[in-house]
Amino acid sequence: MSQLNLAVVVGSLRKESFNRQFAEALVKLLPADVKPHFIRIDDLPLYNQDSDGAPPVPAVKRLRDEVAAAHGVLFVTPEYNRSIPGVLKNAIDQASRPWGQSKWAGKPAAVCGMSVGAIGTSMAQAHLRNVLAYLDMPLLGQPEMYFQWKEGVIVNGAIGPASHDLAQKFMTAVVAWVRRHQA
Numbered sequence: 001m002s003q004l005n006l007a008v009v010v011g012s013l014r015k016e017s018f019n020r021q022f023a024e025a026l027v028k029l030l031p032a033d034v035k036p037h038f039i040r041i042d043d044l045p046l047y048n049q050d051s052d053g054a055p056p057v058p059a060v061k062r063l064r065d066e067v068a069a070a071h072g073v074l075f076v077t078p079e080y081n082r083s084i085p086g087v088l089k090n091a092i093d094q095a096s097r098p099w100g101q102s103k104w105a106g107k108p109a110a111v112c113g114m115s116v117g118a119i120g121t122s123m124a125q126a127h128l129r130n131v132l133a134y135l136d137m138p139l140l141g142q143p144e145m146y147f148q149w150k151e152g153v154i155v156n157g158a159i160g161p162a163s164h165d166l167a168q169k170f171m172t173a174v175v176a177w178v179r180r181h182q183a
């Protein structure tokens, strides 16, 4: 099968981010013909519609080019105050404009997340799904992935034994979803 480029967007800038650790463990479950590409969002300026008429600054151009080059996108996000972190929304907004030139449109996507709370980012994921659906991204429905951070969830950089099967099932479904939507 042809090589797939899977963009991975992590919604936390924290150095020891559980979601980044989770994302790095998840991509280890990908088959050899799927290449993950972590999209940088920490150096993006705040989106300002006044900038739409000018050439994008280098960080924004990089973001837009990288999203455009992806066959699909995996979002791995924390929940902040029952929604998605502002840094993630900013990145989504930056690649959605100028109007009519969104880089997200048509890209198959999947969402998951890790929180310290028992609801495991379910509210954040619901909000994120709403945004991505508006951006015309076909969204993987099942399996859902709501993870709570606790000892043993990630062991030596890999998904721990108790969660491994669900995580593998999810990543297999992500790859099948992206392949199904390949032009």
Ligand SMILES: Cc1cc2nc3c(=O)[nH]c(=O)nc-3n(C[C@H](O)[C@H](O)[C@H](O)COP(=O)(O)O)c2cc1C
Pocket (backbone or CB within 6 Å): 012, 013, 014, 016, 017, 018, 019, 020, 078, 079, 080, 081, 082, 083, 114, 115, 116, 117, 118, 119, 120, 121
């Ligand atoms: C501003 C803020 C708001 C938060 N709101 C929630 C929340 O609504 N639900 C939840 O489960 N955890 C919430 N948390 C706790 C996060 O789950 C926790 O900080 C987690 O480590 C964030 O993910 P990260 O480790 O990838 O940065 C919040 C944390 C912060 C800093």
